[in-house]
Amino acid sequence: xxxxxxxxxxxxxxxxxxxxxxxxxxxxxxxxxxxxxxxxxxxxxxxxxxxxxxxxxxxxxxxxxxxxxxxxxxxxxxxxxxxxxxxxxxxxxxxxxxxxxxxxxxxxxxxxxxxxxxxxxxxxxxxxxxxxxxxxxxxxxxxxxxxxxxxxxxxxxxxxxxxxxxxxxxxxxxxxxxxxxxxxxxxxxxxxxxxxxxxxxxxxxxxxxxxxxxxxxxxxxxxxxxxxxxxxxxxxxxxxxxxxxxxxxxxxxxxxxxxxxxxxxxxxxxxxxxxxxxxxxxxxxxxxxxxxxxxxxxxxxxxxxxxxxxxxxxxxxxxxxxxxxxxxxxxxxxxxxxxxxxxxxxxxxxxxxxxxxxxxxxxxxxxxxxxxxxxxxxxxxxxxxxxxxxxxxxxxxxxxxxxxxxxxxxxxxxxxxxxxxxxxxxxxxxxxxxxxxxxxxxxxxxxxxxxxxxxxxxxxxxxxxxxxxxxxxxxxxxxxxxxxxxxxxxxxxxxxxxxxxxxxxxxxxxxxxxxxxxxxxxxxxxxxxxxxxxxxxxxxxxxxxxxxxxxxxxxxxxxxxxxxxxxxxxxxxxxxxxxxxxxxxxxxxxxxxxxxxxxxxxxxxxxxxxxxxxxxxxxxxxxxxxxxxxxxxxxxxxxxxxxxxxxxxxxxxxxxxxxxxxxxxxxxxxxxxxxxxxxxxxxxxxxxxxxxxxxxxxxxxxxxxxxxxxxxxxxxxxxxxxxxxxxxxxxxxxxxxxxxxxxxxx
Numbered sequence: 001x002x003x004x005x006x007x008x009x010x011x012x013x014x015x016x017x018x019x020x021x022x023x024x025x026x027x028x029x030x031x032x033x034x035x036x037x038x039x040x041x042x043x044x045x046x047x048x049x050x051x052x053x054x055x056x057x058x059x060x061x062x063x064x065x066x067x068x069x070x071x072x073x074x075x076x077x078x079x080x081x082x083x084x085x086x087x088x089x090x091x092x093x094x095x096x097x098x099x100x101x102x103x104x105x106x107x108x109x110x111x112x113x114x115x116x117x118x119x120x121x122x123x124x125x126x127x128x129x130x131x132x133x134x135x136x137x138x139x140x141x142x143x144x145x146x147x148x149x150x151x152x153x154x155x156x157x158x159x160x161x162x163x164x165x166x167x168x169x170x171x172x173x174x175x176x177x178x179x180x181x182x183x184x185x186x187x188x189x190x191x192x193x194x195x196x197x198x199x200x201x202x203x204x205x206x207x208x209x210x211x212x213x214x215x216x217x218x219x220x221x222x223x224x225x226x227x228x229x230x231x232x233x234x235x236x237x238x239x240x241x242x243x244x245x246x247x248x249x250x251x252x253x254x255x256x257x258x259x260x261x262x263x264x265x266x267x268x269x270x271x272x273x274x275x276x277x278x279x280x281x282x283x284x285x286x287x288x289x290x291x292x293x294x295x296x297x298x299x300x301x302x303x304x305x306x307x308x309x310x311x312x313x314x315x316x317x318x319x320x321x322x323x324x325x326x327x328x329x330x331x332x333x334x335x336x337x338x339x340x341x342x343x344x345x346x347x348x349x350x351x352x353x354x355x356x357x358x359x360x361x362x363x364x365x366x367x368x369x370x371x372x373x374x375x376x377x378x379x380x381x382x383x384x385x386x387x388x389x390x391x392x393x394x395x396x397x398x399x400x401x402x403x404x405x406x407x408x409x410x411x412x413x414x415x416x417x418x419x420x421x422x423x424x425x426x427x428x429x430x431x432x433x434x435x436x437x438x439x440x441x442x443x444x445x446x447x448x449x450x451x452x453x454x455x456x457x458x459x460x461x462x463x464x465x466x467x468x469x470x471x472x473x474x475x476x477x478x479x480x481x482x483x484x485x486x487x488x489x490x491x492x493x494x495x496x497x498x499x500x501x502x503x504x505x506x507x508x509x510x511x512x513x514x515x516x517x518x519x520x521x522x523x524x525x526x527x528x529x530x531x532x533x534x535x536x537x538x539x540x541x542x543x544x545x546x547x548x549x550x551x552x553x554x555x556x557x558x559x560x561x562x563x564x565x566x567x568x569x570x571x572x573x574x575x576x577x578x579x580x581x582x583x584x585x586x587x588x589x590x591x592x593x594x595x596x597x598x599x600x601x602x603x604x605x606x607x608x609x610x611x612x613x614x615x616x617x618x619x620x621x622x623x624x625x626x627x628x629x630x631x632x633x634x635x636x637x638x639x640x641x642x643x644x645x646x647x648x649x650x651x652x653x654x655x656x657x658x659x660x661x662x663x664x665x666x667x668x669x670x671x672x673x674x675x676x677x678x679x680x681x682x683x684x685x686x687x688x689x690x691x692x693x694x695x696x697x698x699x700x701x702x703x704x705x706x707x708x709x710x711x712x713x714x715x716x717x718x719x720x721x722x723x724x725x726x727x728x729x730x731x732x733x734x735x736x737x738x739x740x741x742x743x744x745x746x
Contacts, residue, residue, distance in 0.1 A: 024508045084087040154405040219272040221305040225317040227349040232342040238324035244331045250437030250479025260316045311698040314353040315362045321346045365398035437479040444485030460500040487516040501711045503537045503743045527563035529572035533714045539744045541580040548573035573610035575714040577604040582719040610640040632662035650685045677703035
């Protein structure tokens with residue numbers, strides 16, 4: 001294997017391998033990474049001081065690595081190639097092992113029982129300095145008895161090799177010796193590493209909070225200003241840069257950033273984290289959402305921080321968080337949600353710092369606005385409104401581009417429309433200045449908004465015409481951002497066709513979205529949810545179920561089941577199970593009822609009921625829901641009502657229909673088709689319960705509201721009216737809803 005060697009200023013040499021890229025065993029990969037990190041830390045420690053100290057974490061690291069390597073080997077889970085790599089890891093640890101080896105002269109003069117004494121070996125002669133009354137400890141020696149065995153003097157030997165495990169064992173503390181005697185490293189001689197040229201004295205570490213490394217102190221100070229007990233480990237990774245942004249050509253462009261040194265330098269940062277962990281100021285943990293977190297002990301952390309220069313560290317905290325936050329969910333389509341939501345609490349904490357610091361000296365105002373716009377796609381509606389207000393305030397105080405201001409204004413209008421619950425609300429048209437492919441890409445957001453407003457008014461053709469207005473800046477060279485916007489427009493076309501009852505065209509548009517590459521995660525889920533419903537409307541319910549289940553499994557691998565995208569898919573899946581049963585009823589005689597259905601169809605109804613029930617609990621508080629949330633609340637209650645009706649639970653169906661009507665009243669829709677079908681369905685229930693007068697009254701209400709069929713809710717404009725009219729005919733009453741066909745492949 002190829003080796004790379006380097007020297008410190010004192011010509012102390014280390015050797016490690018750079019050929020572990022193809023290691024197969026995951027545990028061995030992790031071990032090798034730990035080895036490399038430990039050696040980097042040791043090198044930095046030795047290079048940094050005239051009389052270097054070896055932190056106690058190096059000893060712990062060495063013992064831990066021995067134990068891990070032995071466990072990997074003993075389990076016999078390695079391929080032949082990985083066994084060779086493990087032998088290479090032995091060599092890898094040679095410089096670290098030397099830290100634990102004293103020269104023979106030191107062993108002869110040491111008093112075995114004097115664990116509290118700290119030995120100082122002269123660099124040139126290797127002889128011990130003696131006082132009048134024997135060995136003395138330096139004035140800053142730690143008297144804490146907890147780590148007595150780890151404070152013995154250790155020295156890197158001068159140009160000599162110790163080739164046997166007995167020599168090693170004799171030089172180390174009993175704990176270290178015990179590990180060495182049973183270690184897989186015992187049969188590796190020291191010649192595997194180049195000899196050390198100069199003998200360097202290593203003094204013992206001081207008390208837990210004395211002589212802390214400046215990098216550890218800086219990191220502790222930064223963590224304290226982030227103000228959270230749990231900090232995602234990837235925050236520091238992302239703040240190291242480079243960050244991703246959109247270039248003028250509409251392409252993903254990396255941008256170099258500059259943060260505080262302890263974050264910018266990966267090895268310094270990792271060493272500082274281990275140091276703080278050793279001092280019990282932080283812990284590394286796996287959170288419930290599969291994100292590794294640095295858990296902070298505020299009390300301990302405070303004791304190891306700098307004398308706080310508040311302004312400086314607030315600036316550094318702002319830089320770290322705002323550089324780590326994704327600038328646009330479309331730049332990192334698969335993971336933007338999990339990254340953004342994990343950093344959101346930190347962003348919420350550092351935003352008030354913007355009023356206390358001159359942040360333009362740290363990062364551009366335009367960057368802060370971009371982060372605010374990006375953050376407005378997550379969390380509650382109140383948060384979204386507040387973060388956009390922050391962006392607007394910064395845009396009025398600092399010079400930023402005209403289009404960025406227009407983007408802030410557009411985001412305000414979108415949020416206003418969401419909160420108003422008006423699908424077809426009026427919107428003053430904005431004009432985006434376009435000068436390149438990036439600005440033309442952002443202009444696509446305005447086109448999408450205008451088309452969605454027209455869709456809410458059920459002006460389907462006008463909405464399609466609005467989408468057709470958008471063209472690439474250079475038709476022969478379409479940028480990535482423009483391609484993403486055109487993909488979004490294909491999705492919206494599919495949605496328009498679905499709501500107008502053109503299910504085959506809708507499927508074509510939605511499948512085009514999926515063929516376009518890797519769209520942003522939330523749009524992918526929307527497309528899959530609509531495609532699930534379109535397949536079910538066409539009679540391909542099994543395909544719809546498979547699509548929804550597959551996408552839900554993929555999504556929950558990196559998002560919570562309670563995320564907006566996951567709930568959208570769960571709702572589509574619930575309706576897919578429901579429509580599977582509705583198709584079974586529609587194709588056979590509805591009079592035969594639920595009991596006559598096949599067992600798998602009945603199980604499908606049960607699965608649908610459970611999904612609807614779970615989702616209904618998510619949308620219980622109507623006053624705190626967005627327009628989409630209120631729509632989903634109605635959709636879940638409607639699904640529960642239909643299932644109760646199909647199963648013949650007429651009392652339950654009556655109650656559910658009343659809840660669905662109440663949910664409709666919170667949506668602020670103009671009364672029409674939806675209310676008409678619910679009243680008509682409820683009249684069938686009341687007739688079955690023998691309340692004939694109430695049934696006639698509900699029929700009259702339904703007739704006064706009915707105009708045309710609507711396809712906004714799965715099966716509610718296609719299958720359900722036909723099933724209901726069959727039951728009405730069985731009751732000897734006249735049909736209210738005109739018979740109407742629709743596109744199917746069944």
